[in-house]
Amino acid sequence: MSKLKVGLIFGGRSGEHEVSLRSARAVIQALDLSKYEVVPIAITKEGEWLPPAASLALLPDAPALAPFVNCAPEVDGDAVAIIGDPSRRGLAHLGDRLHMEPLDVVFPVLHGTYGEDGTIQGLLEMAGLPYVGCGVLASACGMDKVIMKALFRDAGLPICRHLWFFRAEWERAPTEVIARVEGEIGYPCFVKPANLGSSVGVNRAVDPLALERAVAEAALYDRKIIVEEALRVREIECAVLGNDETEASVPGEYIVHDQRAGFLDYTEKYGQTGHVEFVAPAPIPEPMAREVQQMAQRAFRAIDGAGLARVDFFLRRDTGQLLINEINTMPGLTEVSGYPKMWAASGLPFPRLLDRLIELAFERHRERARNRTSL
Known part of the structure; x- marks a missing residue:
């Protein structure tokens, strides 16, 4: 049986570029070489698409990964792109003449803007x-924390108090925005770009000066800023897998070993500081674990998810209430990421998880092919 050719897209124009590189490396190492032929396709921070050999060189430990991928020298060295033309399905090598490298399936291991927000999904649909992974709508809704929370609220899912505003509003009338935050949310609070992940651009504000600094940083990454109440919580996660029919993993939890770590920012999540540890299963009662799983699947359905997602929860220390924080439609797949760890703890090791994700990609593609596109 011939191998499936998998176009693995990674990098991208995002604050989560480096996380994507680490996810791509982990995926390449875990894919079953007897089933798949991997074509690496990197997108630089500036948005340039690189041919396979140059793409591989962008990854950590690139020489060790070389046996796992296809970097055909006869077509390498040209600029490449995926063209939104279904008659030219595959990777286009744009040299002196157009050369198409067929792809059976694409795995967009892209986190954040221009990858997890529906943009690359729209190109692949075309x-x-x-x-x-998720389609255009779910990806866009899952990336925008404001829209996401509105959908969760409409689905009857509990969320924390929050407000949002445009960067232009802040630049025009910062005093009014501060007054609104103080009146509706209060201190302490968390300030975040509405469209980003991995805790990039997220800060805790305890007074007006800290709020100004936090908004200024968040505004570097997005035109829309969200402010949420800061609660004393445990951070619980749950992995969802499936299309119309879904299953949820055992929940996991970030355990803080050093209270000086503060909140789980980018460094704490990916810097391996030793201050925090992700454990799965989470040390919570079985009835609560089932509630987390049910809520995670409801959140997935609320955005019309497909393939995979990680749903993040707050467990309030004062009341014991579960709140949904957010959903991630292309969660980290690195060696320290919660999504593969939760499925491993559920009896589904990473290589088999990747098999299932690729199966779900074909399943969703067949289902969409049933739709009429003309009268």
Whole structure:
């Protein structure tokens, strides 16, 4: 049986570029070489698409990964792109003449803007290529924390108090925005870009000066800023897998070993500081674990998710109430990421998880192919 050719897209124009590189490396190492032929496709921070050999060189430990991927020298060295034309399905090598490298499925291991927000998904839909993960709508809604929370609220899911505003509003009338935050949310609070992940651009504000600094940083990453109440919580996560029919993993939890770590920022999540540890299963009662799983699947359905997502929860220390914080439609797949760890703890090791994600990509593609596109 011939191998499936998997176009692995990573990097991207995002504050989560480096996380994507680490996720791509982990995926390459875990894919079953007897089933798949991997074509690496990197997108630089500036948005340039790199041919396979140059893409591989961008990854950590690139020489060790070389046996796992296809970097055909006869077509390498040209600029590449995926063209939104279903008659040219695959990776286009744009040299002196157009050369198409067929792809069976695309795995967009892209986190954050221009990857997890529906943009690359729209291109792949136009190209008629099966791809891993959520579609255009779910990706866009899952990236925008404001829209996401509105959908959760409409689905009857509990969320924390929050407000949002445009960067232009802040630049025009910062005093009014501060007064609104103080009146509706209060201190302490968390300030976040509405469209980003991995805790990039997130800060805790305890007074007006800290709020100004936090908004200024968040505004570097997005035109829309969200402010949420700061609660004393445990941070619980749950992994969802499936399309129309879903299953949820055992929940996991970030355990803080050093209270000086503060909140789980980018460094704490990916810097391996030793201050925090992700454990799965989470040390919570079985009835609560089932509630987390049910709520995670409801959140997935609320955004019309497909393939995979990680749903993050707050467990209030004062009341014991579960709140949904957010959903991540292309969660980190690195060696320290919660999504693969929760499935491993549920009896589904990473290589088999990747098999299932690729199966779900084809399943969703077949289902969409049933739709009429003309009268």
